[in-house]
Amino acid sequence: MIKEFKEFAMRGNVIDLAIGVILGAAFGKIVTSLVNDIIMPLIGLLLGGIDFSNLSFKVLKYGMFIQTIVDFLIVAFSIFLFIKLFNKLYTRKKKVEEASPSLTKEEELLTEIRDLLKANQRETM
Template sequence: MIKEFKEFAMRGNVIDLAIGVILGAAFGKIVTSLVNDIIMPLISLLLGVIDFTDLSYKAVKYGIFIQTIVDFIIVAISIFLFIKLFNKLYTREKKVKEAPPSMTKEEELLTEIRDLLKANQRETM
């Protein structure tokens, strides 16, 4: 059961989905900050209503928006580096599993005989 779960969790589409959820949540913060800290205060100033929630003056908080973008970039880079390391380790593990088995003595002998026959055939031509 553990082996099946590992195979399920290591599939590309499951990992891609997890990355999408994480980046989507981080990007959602950017959109929320853009609306709350940039667009809504500007709309409030244009319409004469200072704040729609408690009617107090709210300045445009572009610093919060910039910080949210920086947070998103840090999350995206962290996920990228983690996935890059994960893929490197996973492909290395896969290569070890896919390594061709060593030949038995019988197979080595048959290979030598085949090579000698090929060489002999070329010499007779």
């Protein structure tokens, strides 16, 4: 069961989905900040300085918006580094699996014969 879960979790589409959820949440913060800190204060200014959140005049919070974008970039870069490391380890594992040569039937038979001869040689000594 653990092996099956490991195979499931390491499939590309599961990892892609996880990345999408994380980046989507971080991007959602950008959109929320754009609306709350940039667009709504401008609309409030156009409507006579009304801030809809607490009905008072409020200045644009463009610093909050920039901070949200920086947060998003940090999250995206962290995920990028993690996936890059994950892919590097995964491809290294694949290369090791591919590098181990599979024996032909003749080679298997010769190996069995060699092992039998070695076993017989030990018994006679």
